[in-house]
Amino acid sequence: MIYLICGKNTYLSKKKKQELIEDYKKKGFTSEFLDKDYADVRQFLEEFRSQSLFGEKKFFVINSLWERKPLKEKFQKEIKKLQNQEIIIFENKEISSEDKLLKEIQKTGKVFQFSLSDKTEMKKIIKNDLKEENFTIDDIALDTLVEFLSSSPDRFAAELSKLKTYKFFEKKIDTQDVLKLVKPEIDLDVFRMVEAIAKRHKKTALNLINQHLQRGDSPLYLLAMINYQFRNLIIYQEGKNSPHFIDESGMSFFQIKKIQELSCFFDLKKLKQIYQKLFKIDLAVKTGKMDSLEALELLVLET
Secondary structure: OEEEEEOOOHHHHHHHHHHHHHHHHHOOOEEEEOOOOOOOHHHHHHHHHOOOOOOOOEEEEEEOHHHOHHHHHHHHHOHHHHOOOOEEEEOOOOOOOOOHHHHHHHHHOEEEEOOOOOHHHHHHHHHHHHHHOOOEEOHHHHHHHHHHHOOOHHHHHHHHHHHHHHOOOOOEEOHHHHHHHOOOOOOHHHHHHHHHHHOOOHHHHHHHHHHHHHOOOOHHHHHHHHHHHHHHHHHHHHHOOOOOHHHHHOOOHHHHHHHHHHHOOOOHHHHHHHHHHHHHHHHHHHOOOOOHHHHHHHHHHHO
16 A cells, blocks of 8 residues: 655644554554665665565655655656555645646555645644643634644644643643743734724724634634734733843744834733733633624724
């Protein structure tokens, strides 16, 4: 069987690769990684034909075959002779559905293509991973984590490790933990949305929220981003006079510059009132007392 694992969602693709490798090892197979550069493509093919001196069952792992054009072409040409081999091909990128080799593998093998939009699968796997170590994560915290990192899947493993270390004894991860420890990938529209809320430009804020919703961002994500930005505003107001503020805050220079621009619209007392309101809204959504979209609109209209 030939497996092809590919796609931009490297968190899911690496998980699938590891899952297949572990399955083979449980069945008594030994692994052989064919990652070296082969000056002679015939030598590459000989790797599949070689047998262990002790008759061990082998499975082969090939990384980045698409980056090695001569090997890919030879593999494609000889694929019918290789169908009885156990092969995992891993590509750290998306592959066109029209690619000839992908089509050949689909005929007799299996193709797993993971996209950045596989958020449902992401949540399922993260929840299962945490459960294996006796951790739980509430739904809003999980949604927030996935939305924060969906465009940077390589960060998931490190961020989950950070959260698990932080909640090692309690074993329960909530939204505030994610907001405190995980830095989201922020686009300028999020700053514009928070700026509109800060300036009490309610119509503009609602229009920007609607634009985010139309492009597929979830209300929970937007609530989390607003929460995150107001938390940073409080951190800035409380620590801006410290000579070590930039290092201590953990924020980038760009973030500090934008936060500095927004801070003139609030004093610390007002910021803490808004953050308290955000906490209550988050709790109401979490307990099912309020719909997340309704909560967004309420926040804009009452801030």
